Amino acid sequence: MSTVLLLLITxxxxxxxxxxxASGLSLIYGLMGVLxxxxxxxxxxxxxxxxxxxxxMPDGSxxxxxxxxLVGAVVGATVATLTELLLIRPLYLRHIEQVLVTVGLSxxxxxxxxxxxxxxxxxxxxxxxxxxxxxxxxxxxxxxRFVLIAAAVIVLLGLVVFLKRTRYGLIIRAGVENxxxxxxxxxxxxxxxxxxxxxxxxxxxxxxxxxxxxFGYVSPLIGGSLLIFAFIVTVIGGLGxxxxxxxxxxxxxxxxxxxxxxxxxTGDFMVVALLAVVLLVKPTGLLGSKA
Amino acid sequence: MNAPDPILRVAGLSASIDxxxxxxxxxxxxxxxxxxxxxxxxxxxxxxxxxxxxxxxxRSGVVEFDGARIDGExxxxxxxxxxxxxxxxxxxxASLTVAENLRLAxxxxxxxxxxxxxxxPDLIARSAQxxxxxxxxxxxxxxLARVLMNDxxxxxxxxxxxxxxxxxxxxxxxxxERAAAVTPVLLVEQNLPVVRRLAHTVVVIExxxxxxxxxxxxxxxxxxxxQQLLGVHSTDHGAPxxxTDHGAPxxxxxxxxxxxxxxxxxxxx
Numbered sequence: 001m002s003t004v005l006l007l008l009i010t011x012x013x014x015x016x017x018x019x020x021x022a023s024g025l026s027l028i029y030g031l032m033g034v035l036x037x038x039x040x041x042x043x044x045x046x047x048x049x050x051x052x053x054x055x056x057m058p059d060g061s062x063x064x065x066x067x068x069x070l071v072g073a074v075v076g077a078t079v080a081t082l083t084e085l086l087l088i089r090p091l092y093l094r095h096i097e098q099v100l101v102t103v104g105l106s107x108x109x110x111x112x113x114x115x116x117x118x119x120x121x122x123x124x125x126x127x128x129x130x131x132x133x134x135x136x137x138x139x140x141x142x143x144x145r146f147v148l149i150a151a152a153v154i155v156l157l158g159l160v161v162f163l164k165r166t167r168y169g170l171i172i173r174a175g176v177e178n179x180x181x182x183x184x185x186x187x188x189x190x191x192x193x194x195x196x197x198x199x200x201x202x203x204x205x206x207x208x209x210x211x212x213x214x215f216g217y218v219s220p221l222i223g224g225s226l227l228i229f230a231f232i233v234t235v236i237g238g239l240g241x242x243x244x245x246x247x248x249x250x251x252x253x254x255x256x257x258x259x260x261x262x263x264x265x266t267g268d269f270m271v272v273a274l275l276a277v278v279l280l281v282k283p284t285g286l287l288g289s290k291a
Numbered sequence: 292m293n294a295p296d297p298i299l300r301v302a303g304l305s306a307s308i309d310x311x312x313x314x315x316x317x318x319x320x321x322x323x324x325x326x327x328x329x330x331x332x333x334x335x336x337x338x339x340x341x342x343x344x345x346x347x348x349x350r351s352g353v354v355e356f357d358g359a360r361i362d363g364e365x366x367x368x369x370x371x372x373x374x375x376x377x378x379x380x381x382x383x384x385a386s387l388t389v390a391e392n393l394r395l396a397x398x399x400x401x402x403x404x405x406x407x408x409x410x411x412p413d414l415i416a417r418s419a420q421x422x423x424x425x426x427x428x429x430x431x432x433x434x435l436a437r438v439l440m441n442d443x444x445x446x447x448x449x450x451x452x453x454x455x456x457x458x459x460x461x462x463x464x465x466x467x468e469r470a471a472a473v474t475p476v477l478l479v480e481q482n483l484p485v486v487r488r489l490a491h492t493v494v495v496i497e498x499x500x501x502x503x504x505x506x507x508x509x510x511x512x513x514x515x516x517x518q519q520l521l522g523v524h525s526t527d528h529g530a531p532x533x534x535t536d537h538g539a540p541x542x543x544x545x546x547x548x549x550x551x552x553x554x555x556x557x558x559x560x
Contacts, residue, residue, distance in 0.1 A: 167394075174384045174395050180347055181382045185396045185437065186370035 002139035007257045009136070013145030015253030016152030017214060020207030021230035022237070022245040023159060024080075024200020030176035030240020030288075031189075031196050033095050034088060038102040039204055039230070040223030041109035042080050046072035046205025047218040048117055051124055062127050069151075069209045076205020077198045084197035089190065106224070113220035121217035130213060148210055155203050156246055163242065168195055176240040177289070229256075232271060236278045238288020247286060296358060298323040298445050298475050299344070304352035305499075306336075306343035313339040314350070315499035321445065321492075326467070326476040328490035328507060332522055336499040337479045338379050341447050345369055345376055357444060371398060375438025379449040379479070381430040385423025389414060389433060392422050396437035407436045410466045428459035435466055446476045452485055464488055483523065487511050495520045 021043060028036050050068035057064040087105065091097045130147060133140040163169035171192045175182045182189050204223075211226060212218040233252050237244030252271050260267035278285060297320035306314035314336045321327045329337045343350035346366045354362040361369050370376065384392050393407070408415055411432045417425065422433055431451055438446055451467060452460040464485050467476065471489060480486050486493070486507060493510050495503035503510065503520055510517055514524050 170387070170391055170395050174387060174391075177384050177386055178382055180366075181378065181384070182395070183366040184345060184347060184370060184376045184378065186367050186398045186441075187395070188365075188367045 002137060003261070005137055005139035006141060007261055008254060009139070009141050009145050009149075011254030011257035012250060013142075013148040013214065013253075014257065015250040016148040017207055017211055017226060018229050018233045018253055019152045019246055019249035020155060020203045020210070021226050022233040022249055023155065023242060024196075024203050025230055026234045026237065026240055026242060026245040027172065027176070027196050028200050029234065031172055031179065032088075032193050033179075034098045034102070035231075036102050036200075037099065037227070038083060038105040038109070039200065040225075040227035041106050041113075042076045042083075042201045042204040042223070043208035043211065043226060044113055044218075044220060044223035045079055045109070045208070046076040047208030047212045047222060048113060049075045050205075050209035051122065051212060051218050054124070059125050060127050065127050065130075065213075069206055072205035072207075072209035073202040074205070076201035076203070076208065078201070080197040080201020080204070081194055083201075084194050088197070089193070092190075110220050110224065117218075117220065119220065121219040123217045124212045126213045144210075144213055148214060151206060151210055152246075152249075155206065156242070159199070159203075159242055162199075168192055172196060229253075229271065232275050234285075236275055236285055238285030240289070241285065241287040244285055244287030295323045297321055298357055299477065300353070300355040301340075301344065302353040302355075304340065304343055304350060304354060306339055306348050306350040308339065308348055313348070313499060314343050316352070317496065317499070317501050319494045319501050319504055321475060321477050324475055325491035326471045326478050326489045327492040327494060328486045329477065329479045329494050329496060330486065330521055331496035335496045337496055338449055339499075340496065341376070341449055341477070341479060344447065345374070373442070373444035375441060375443035375446045375474075377434050377438055377446065377448040377451060379453065381427075381434040383422040383425070383430045383433050383437075386421065388419055388421055389425070390418040392433055393436060393440060396440050398441045402440045403442055404440065406439050406469070410439070410469060411436050428455050428462070431455060431459070431463055432466070435463070435470075439470060443474055446470060446474050448476055449479045450481060451478075452480065452482045460485065483511065483517075483521075 021039060025036060025039050028034055028039075050072040053071045054064045054068040057067060083102075083105065087101045088098055091101060126144070130144045132143050134143055134146070135141075163173055168191075171182060171187055171189065172195075175189050175192055179189055207226070208218075208223065211222055215222065229252065233248045234245055236252065237246070237248030252274065255274060256267035256271050259270035263270065299321035301320070302318050304314055304317040305312065317336075317340055329340060331337050339348060342348045344354055346362075346364065346369055350362070352362065353360065356369070356372055356374065359372075361372065384395070387395070414429060414432050414436055417429070422430060425433065435448075435451065448467065451463050455463065460482065467478070468489055470476065476489075478486075478490065480490075490507040493503070493505065493507045494501055495510075497520070510520070518524055
């Protein structure tokens with residue numbers, strides 16, 4: 001029982017990380033039709049600059065931890081905004097070129113990060129409590145899982161409130177459904193594009209800092225490795241569906257954890273198998289309307 | 292006395308979709324009052340002409356709105372100049388509520404709710420309902436209501452009675468008539484009785500080109516000419532004929548004017 005609980009909560013924690021990356025990916029694709037392969041770079045840069053700020057502050061304090069998350073969010077949002085304005089917008093509606101640009105940016109930034117910070121992992125230090133465990137029904141759960149889950153829930157709730165309660169949220173929801181009709185109502189949808197990139201980048205930046213604490217290190221490849229699963233989550237959840245991304249994040253991560261433990265380390269294989277099944281049975285994903 | 296300047300002037304307008312020419316060197320004007328109907332057989336480029344005016348598809352040529360060139364502007368800016376667009380097939384946002392669809396369409400800080408409340412009380416009562424769950428007629432009302440929220444200087448309405456039951460066709464025509472009393476309308480319509488009721492001027496398109504333009508009554512009173520240009524008799528209210536569906540039912544819903552039969556039937560969403 002304690003093993004099941006440990007796997008479940010660890011899966012939820014990993015799912016929280018997937019969601020922080022996938023939420024932006026899903027909204028960006030849903031609204032703009034752009035598969036953003038540079039999303040992992042937003043995450044990585046957020047993690048590196050979060051660590052850079054944190055190492056200049058008192059080790060292991062909650063303030064340091066909080067500031068590094070804030071830095072990750074700001075860096076992610078800023079870089080994503082610049083990417084949209086400088087690289088994506090000039091290629092408006094040219095989806096293949098947009099994808100190629102994001103692939104190129106992803107490769108170039110990894111090389112840049114390796115040039116600046118080296119190829120070896122850099123170990124990060126967080127508040128002591130994150131390294132402790134909490135006993136729940138006999139299962140010793142690492143505390144960082146709770147932080148990850150809490151962060152993802154806060155981001156999810158924030159996004160839901162934003163999408164439901166604000167005019168830009170309304171524009172984004174409508175644009176995911178029918179972008180051309182939104183412009184035909186006199187709405188400049190390009191501003192929503194920039195905003196969606198910024199929000200996605202902020203979530204990825206937060207995910208980057210939290211991922212560095214979850215894995216215990218930051219490296220130039222940390223974003224790319226998470227991005228693969230985030231893409232899978234996005235497709236399984238349904239492109240453009242935030243709720244779908246949230247559900248799929250949990251399903252994928254929990255399946256991964258259980259398969260790794262009970263089925264001889266086949267977690268990644270099972271996730272890909274699940275992706276294949278979803279694409280065969282429901283190509284639009286769990287809650288998506290676009291194949 | 293000089294005629295007032297047209298609200299919309301189109302000259303040499305050509306448009307393509309995925310590299311295929313769908314509108315070719317079209318010229319026409321829309322007077323600053325009344326309803327101008329764009330007619331033509333299926334697939335001749337009527338909808339594409341409207342989309343080309345709005346910049347929703349790739350186009351070239353001159354488009355002037357109220358004397359100003361708009362053919363180089365993006366769609367949202369053209370609409371902001373005061374053009375309301377009601378697309379073919381309604382294109383309401385299915386996942387949004389009725390109220391959200393209307394709120395999204397608000398352009399100014401003081402939306403013109405008066406006419407919408409008056410014309411579509413049933414719609415207002417369904418504010419919290421998802422637009423995707425509305426009937427086809429209600430969705431058409433919503434699509435119309437979205438443009439009536441704003442003080443437009445031209446309405447472009449594409450096949451508003453398509454697929455609707457006779458009773459709903461009458462309601463839509465009445466709403467359009469009311470709107471046209473204050474705003475000029477460029478109307479694409481297959482239902483000739485509706486055209487006869489609403490339009491003052493007609494433009495007939497064939498093969499992406501304008502082949503006739505003139506007063507609506509003059510064309511529709513000439514049955515032979517109507518038959519020649521549109522492939523239907525101007526008096527047709529019922530059965531489909533040949534390669535067009537003017538004034539004819541399509542699919543499982545009746546788009547003709549009320550004939551007394553089956554008026555209670557509801558349209559499909």
